[in-house]
Amino acid sequence: xxxxxxxxxxxxxxxxxxxxxxxxxxxxxxxxxxxxxxxxxxxxxxxxxxxxxxxxxxxxxxxxxxxxxxxxxxxxxxxxxxxxxxxxxxxxxxxxxxxxxxxxxxxxxxxxxxxxxxxxxxxxxxxxxxxxxxxxxxxxxxxxxxxxxxxxxxxxxxxxxxxxxxxxxxxxxxxxxxxxxxxxxxxxxxxxxxxxxxxxxxxxxxxxxxxxxxxxxxxxxxx
Amino acid sequence: xxxxxxxxxxxxxxxxxxxxxxxxxxxxxxxxxxxxxxxxxxxxxxxxxxxxxxxxxxxxxxxxxxxxxxxxxxxxxxxxxxxxxxxxxxxxxxxxxxxxxxxxxxxxxxxxxxxxxxxxxxxxxxxxxxxxxxxxxxxxxxxxxxxxxxxxxxxxxxxxxxxxxxxxxxxxxxxxxxxxxxxxxxxxxxxxxxxxxxxxxxxxxxxxxxxxxxxxxxxxxxx
Amino acid sequence: xxxxxxxxxxxxxxxxxxxxxxxxxxxxxxxxxxxxxxxxxxxxxxxxxxxxxxxxxxxxxxxxxxxxxxxxxxxxxxxxxxxxxxxxxxxxxxxxxxxxxxxxxxxxxxxxxxxxxxxxxxxxxxxxxxxxxxxxxxxxxxxxxxxxxxxxxxxxxxxxxxxxxxxxxxxxxxxxxxxxxxxxxxxxxxxxxxxxxxxxxxxxxxxxxxxxxxxxxxxxxxx
Numbered sequence: 001x002x003x004x005x006x007x008x009x010x011x012x013x014x015x016x017x018x019x020x021x022x023x024x025x026x027x028x029x030x031x032x033x034x035x036x037x038x039x040x041x042x043x044x045x046x047x048x049x050x051x052x053x054x055x056x057x058x059x060x061x062x063x064x065x066x067x068x069x070x071x072x073x074x075x076x077x078x079x080x081x082x083x084x085x086x087x088x089x090x091x092x093x094x095x096x097x098x099x100x101x102x103x104x105x106x107x108x109x110x111x112x113x114x115x116x117x118x119x120x121x122x123x124x125x126x127x128x129x130x131x132x133x134x135x136x137x138x139x140x141x142x143x144x145x146x147x148x149x150x151x152x153x154x155x156x157x158x159x160x161x162x163x164x165x166x167x168x169x170x171x172x173x174x175x176x177x178x179x180x181x182x183x184x185x186x187x188x189x190x191x192x193x194x195x196x197x198x199x200x201x202x203x204x205x206x207x208x209x210x211x212x213x214x215x216x217x218x219x220x221x222x223x
Numbered sequence: 224x225x226x227x228x229x230x231x232x233x234x235x236x237x238x239x240x241x242x243x244x245x246x247x248x249x250x251x252x253x254x255x256x257x258x259x260x261x262x263x264x265x266x267x268x269x270x271x272x273x274x275x276x277x278x279x280x281x282x283x284x285x286x287x288x289x290x291x292x293x294x295x296x297x298x299x300x301x302x303x304x305x306x307x308x309x310x311x312x313x314x315x316x317x318x319x320x321x322x323x324x325x326x327x328x329x330x331x332x333x334x335x336x337x338x339x340x341x342x343x344x345x346x347x348x349x350x351x352x353x354x355x356x357x358x359x360x361x362x363x364x365x366x367x368x369x370x371x372x373x374x375x376x377x378x379x380x381x382x383x384x385x386x387x388x389x390x391x392x393x394x395x396x397x398x399x400x401x402x403x404x405x406x407x408x409x410x411x412x413x414x415x416x417x418x419x420x421x422x423x424x425x426x427x428x429x430x431x432x433x434x435x436x437x438x439x440x441x442x443x444x445x446x
Numbered sequence: 447x448x449x450x451x452x453x454x455x456x457x458x459x460x461x462x463x464x465x466x467x468x469x470x471x472x473x474x475x476x477x478x479x480x481x482x483x484x485x486x487x488x489x490x491x492x493x494x495x496x497x498x499x500x501x502x503x504x505x506x507x508x509x510x511x512x513x514x515x516x517x518x519x520x521x522x523x524x525x526x527x528x529x530x531x532x533x534x535x536x537x538x539x540x541x542x543x544x545x546x547x548x549x550x551x552x553x554x555x556x557x558x559x560x561x562x563x564x565x566x567x568x569x570x571x572x573x574x575x576x577x578x579x580x581x582x583x584x585x586x587x588x589x590x591x592x593x594x595x596x597x598x599x600x601x602x603x604x605x606x607x608x609x610x611x612x613x614x615x616x617x618x619x620x621x622x623x624x625x626x627x628x629x630x631x632x633x634x635x636x637x638x639x640x641x642x643x644x645x646x647x648x649x650x651x652x653x654x655x656x657x658x659x660x661x662x663x664x665x666x667x668x669x
Binding site: 028029030031032033034035036037038040041051055058060061062065066067068071081082085086089153154155156 | 501502503504572577578580581584585595599602603604605607608609610614615658659660661662663664
C-alpha cells in the first residue's frame with residue numbers, strides 16, 4: 001500500500017502485524033483462552049483493523065482473511081506468545097530479580113511502528129480507492145486502533161484506546177496528514193515515510209513521557 | 224433521505240444524531256473514558272446504526288464516516304457533554320435540591336425523535352436501493368437501535384435495548400409501515416411523516432407510561 | 447448452497463439455524479433479557495455468522511436479514527424457548543428428580559449439525575463467489591462460530607468458542623476440506639456431504655469424550 005522501497009514497506013507491515021498480534025496473544029493468554037482463542041485474539045488484533053477498513057471501503061474479501069503472509073505472521077506471533085510465555089515464567093521463577101521490562105518495552109515500541117504504518121497505509125488505501133477525505137481519515141484511524149479495540153471487547157474489557165494514553169490521536173493525525181497531502185497534490189514517498197516517522201515519534205514520546213488524554217470528571221450527576 | 228421539506232428533514236436528522244450522541248457521550252463520561260473515548264462513544268451512538276445500515280446495503284464508505292455535517296454534529300454533542308456536565312455538577316453541589324430531571328427528560332424526548340427519524344430514513348434508504356422487504360424492515364430497526372447497542376457493548380454492558388422499555392418495537396413498526404406503504408405504492412411525504420410522528424408518539428407514550436416488554440422468567444432450569 | 451437433494455439441504459439448514467437460535471434464546475433468558483432481547487439473541491446466534499459471511503463476501507443485503515424462511519425459523523426457535531422453558535421449570539418443580547439432560551443433549555447434537563452445515567455451506571458459498579482459498583476457509587469457520595461469538599459478547603461474556611471444547615476446529619477443518627476439494631476439482635455432492643458428516647462426527651466425539659483444546663498457562667508474567 002505504501003509507495004517506496006518494497007522490501008521496507010513489506011517489512012514494516014509485517015512488523016506492525018506481528019507486534020499487534022503479540023499483544024493480542026498475550027491478552028488471550030491472560031484471559032485464560034485456549035490455544036484456538038489465543039490464535040483468534042492474535043488474528044483479531046493484528047488484522048481486525050484492516051478487516052474493518054476493507055469492509056468500509058467495499059474491498060472484499062478483506063485482506064485480513066485472504067493474504068497468506070498476513071495470516072502466517074499472525075499465527076507465528078501467536079505461537080511465539082504461547083511458546084515464550086511459559087519459558088519467561090520459568091526464567092523469572094528461577095531468577096526472581098530478573099527484569100523483564102526490556103521485552104515489554106520492545107513490544108510497545110514495535111506496536112508504535114504498527115500504529116503508524118497501519119494509520120498511514122489505511123488512509124492511503126482509502127485515498128487510492130477515491131473515498132471522501134473525511135472517510136479517509138476515519139479509515140486510517142480505524143485501521144490503526146480497530147484491531148486492539150475488538151481484542152479488548154472479546155475479552156470483556158472496555159477498549160484501552162478509549163481510556164488512557166495518547167494512542168489514537170497520533171494515528172488520526174497521521175491519517176489526516178496523508179489526506180491533506182493528497183489534496184495538495186504532494187503525496188509522495190517523502191510525505192508518506194515522513195508521516196510514518198512522525199506518528200512513531202509522537203507515540204514513542206507519549207510512552208516515555210507517560211502522556212494521557214484528559215479524562216472528563218464524572219461527578220455523579222445523573223440528569 | 225426522507226422526502227419533503229429539506230430543511231425539516233435535515234433538522235430532524237441533526238436532532239436525532241445530536242440526541243443519540245449526547246447519550247453516548249454521557250455513557251462515556253460515566254465509564255471514565257478519556258476525551259477521545261467520549262468522542263468515540265458519541266460517534267458510535269450517533270452514527271453507528273447508520274454505519275451498519277450502509278454496510279448491510281453495500282453503500283460504502285458509510286455516511287457516518289464520510290458526511291462532515293454528521294460528524295461535526297457528533298463532535299459538538301461530545302463537547303457539550305464534556306463542557307456542560309461539570310457545570311451541572313457544580314450547580315447541583317451549590318443547590319442540592321435542584322431538580323435536573325428536566326434535562327434528562329429533554330434528552331429522552333429528543334432521543335425519541337432520533338429513534339423515529341432513523342427507523343424511517345433507514346428503511347426508506349433500503350427501499351430506495353431495492354433491498355428485499357424483510358431486509359428493509361431489519362435495516363430500519365438496526366439504523367435506529369444499532370448505535371446504542373454498540374455503545375453499551377463498548378463499555379462492557381448488556382445493551383439496554385435488549386433488556387427493558389418499549390424502545391425497538393416502535394422503530395421496527397415504523398420501518399414495517401414504510402415497507403408496506405411502498406408495496407402498496409402509497410409511499411409519499413404524508414405516509415413518511417405520519418410514520419415518524421407515530422413512532423415518536425408510541426415511544427413518548429412508553430416513556431410516560433413506563434412501559435416494558437415482558438421479561439421471560441429464568442427459573443434456573445439448565446436442560 | 448449445498449448441492450444435492452434440495453429437501454435434505456434445506457432441512458439441514460433449518461435444523462442448524464433452529465439449534466443455534468435455541469441456544470441463543472436460552473442464553474438470552476438466562477441473561478434476563480426481555481422478549482425482544484431474546485428474539486435478537488436467537489437471531490444473532492442463528493444467523494449472525496451468515497451475516498458476517500455475506501458482508502465479507504460482498505453479498506449484501508445479507509441472507510440473514512432478507513430470507514423469510516431463515517428469519518421465521520429463528521423466531522419460532524425463540525418462541526419455543528420462551529414457551530417451553532417455564533413449562534420445563536414447572537415440570538421439574540413437581541418432579542425434582544426429573545432428568546432433563548436429554549433435552550440439553552438433543553440441543554447439543556442439533557448444534558453439531560448446525561456447526562457442520564454452516565461451515566460447509568459458508569466455505570462453499572465463498573468458493574462459488576470466487577474468493578481466494580484462504581478467505582474461503584476463514585469464511586466457513588466464521589459462518590459456523592461467528593453467531594455464537596456475537597451472542598456471548600452481547601450478554602457480556604467472553605465467547606465460549608475461545609475458551610473451551612473442540613468446537614471451532616472441526617468447522618475450520620470442514621471448510622478447509624471443501625477448499626482443497628475445489629482446488630483438486632473433486633468438489634461434488636459426495637465430498638460435500640461426506641464433509642458434513644465428518645464435521646458432525648468429530649464434534650459429537652468431542653462432546654462425548656469431553657475433549658478440550660489445551661489452554662496455555664498464565665503464570666503471571668507481565669513482561
